[in-house]
Amino acid sequence: MKKTILIYGFVVALLVVILKVLEYKYFVRNLSVEIYIGVVAVLFVSLGIWLGGKVNSGKLIHQDKELKSREINTEQVKELGISKREFEVLELISAGYSNQEIAEKLFISLSTVKTHSSNLFLKLDVKRRTQAIQKAKELNIL
Amino acid sequence: MKKTILIYGFVVALLVVILKVLEYKYFVRNLSVEIYIGVVAVLFVSLGIWLGGKVNSGKLIHQDKELKSREINTEQVKELGISKREFEVLELISAGYSNQEIAEKLFISLSTVKTHSSNLFLKLDVKRRTQAIQKAKELNIL
DNA sequence: TAAGAAATGGTACTAAAGTATGATTCATTT
């Protein structure tokens, strides 16, 4: 950002110099005022567009998106009353694993996985694992 | 976008008029050249930033992000040999719908939905719908 | 027009997923 400001100052100074030169030529050669105005307009509008692009895309948009999503995460999980184990199951479900595979990964029985996922669906207020994935992403907990 | 261009033209015209007026005053009252240049610079840079914001956020950035993902999208789908109907089923699967619900939404039988999803899984090289969702997002086709 | 892909549907079967209920263990909290 500091770099942008420096470059901005430099470019403005440069343009002022260019303007001065043009100003001088105007008096000497009596150039058409329209051309003069046109050049000035194009130069400054270009500068503005470039500046606007730097400022808008580089800062505002990005930071907003990434900060918010990570904060809501853990809070939402607690609010919904989702336990650690249930959350782990949720992660594996959304990674595409079957209940049996999840059981093996977590070293628990298929029964337990079903219990966890069933409770999870209640807390997420969904009926299927695919809905759970969808909702979890909507709620930013995945 | 047409509106933006119209407004742009209008504002430029307006500024030209303002410049003319200033030009006139300059000859009459012999204003300082520096002030004149400053006013011109500020006006056009402002216009440029405003324009830049419009153009960049409205077009370039968005279209870039959306066009790219949309292009890879359709190309990938074609490369995998996924048909329109299969893709529709994929979308509904990832939205969390059951096969029965998908059948109702597309006005086809449960049988057909199963056929489509089964073929889809072959093409995506997955075994389950949750894996299909995962892979589809990895491949940027969803 | 004939060949082939796409879409549709049926039957039958297997495999997962999901629900309901009850029970045990363990750690934490009151």
Place this chain on the structure above:
DNA sequence: AAATGAATCATACTTTAGTACCATTTCTTA
């Protein structure tokens, strides 16, 4: 110490999902 919540597991059952095969009907394209 008693109560509570989390994690574990089992059994039994219902519902979805998924596979395999086969068949018919559009479309599209060579």
